[in-house]
Amino acid sequence: xxxxxxxxxxxxxxxxxxxxxxxxxxxxxxxxxxxxxxxxxxxxxxxxxxxxxxxxxxxxxxxxxxxxxxxxxxxxxxxxxxxxxxxxxxxxxxxxxxxxxxxxxxxx
DNA sequence: CCACTGACGAGTG
DNA sequence: GCACTCGCCAGTG
Numbered sequence: 001x002x003x004x005x006x007x008x009x010x011x012x013x014x015x016x017x018x019x020x021x022x023x024x025x026x027x028x029x030x031x032x033x034x035x036x037x038x039x040x041x042x043x044x045x046x047x048x049x050x051x052x053x054x055x056x057x058x059x060x061x062x063x064x065x066x067x068x069x070x071x072x073x074x075x076x077x078x079x080x081x082x083x084x085x086x087x088x089x090x091x092x093x094x095x096x097x098x099x100x101x102x103x104x105x106x107x108x
Numbered sequence: 109c110c111a112c113t114g115a116c117g118a119g120t121g
Numbered sequence: 122g123c124a125c126t127c128g129c130c131a132g133t134g
Contacts, residue, residue, distance in 0.1 A: 038131095045115090047115055
């Protein structure tokens with residue numbers, strides 16, 4: 001409702017564009033959402049999502065190809081890894097090869 | 109209004 | 122490759 005477009009809404013909109021089997025970094029999402037350089041804000045927005053959402057939050061990882069830890073410890077990150085593997089993303093040494101699975105957005 | 113917190117990134121040693 | 126520092130900003134009490 002009375003919440004037109006907060007920065008978070010924009011971030012979610014971008015995350016929703018990430019196709020299955022691909023992953024995007026926080027910085028990448030930030031840049032596309034028009035918040036270039038504010039990757040922290042993206043991570044913060046993800047944390048505020050909640051369990052159910054139309055946003056594929058699991059496809060968002062850090063620039064190192066690793067899954068960031070939530071306040072609940074490493075347990076949460078394992079769930080995320082499983083969700084991604086199920087989509088076809090391969091983890092090698094706890095890391096994802098962004099060269100292969102990194103999402104390549106297209107500018108309009 | 110002030111202080112603290114937090115799914116990060118890039119740079120340095 | 123890892124540990125530490127600084128920068129940036131919104132949300133919460």
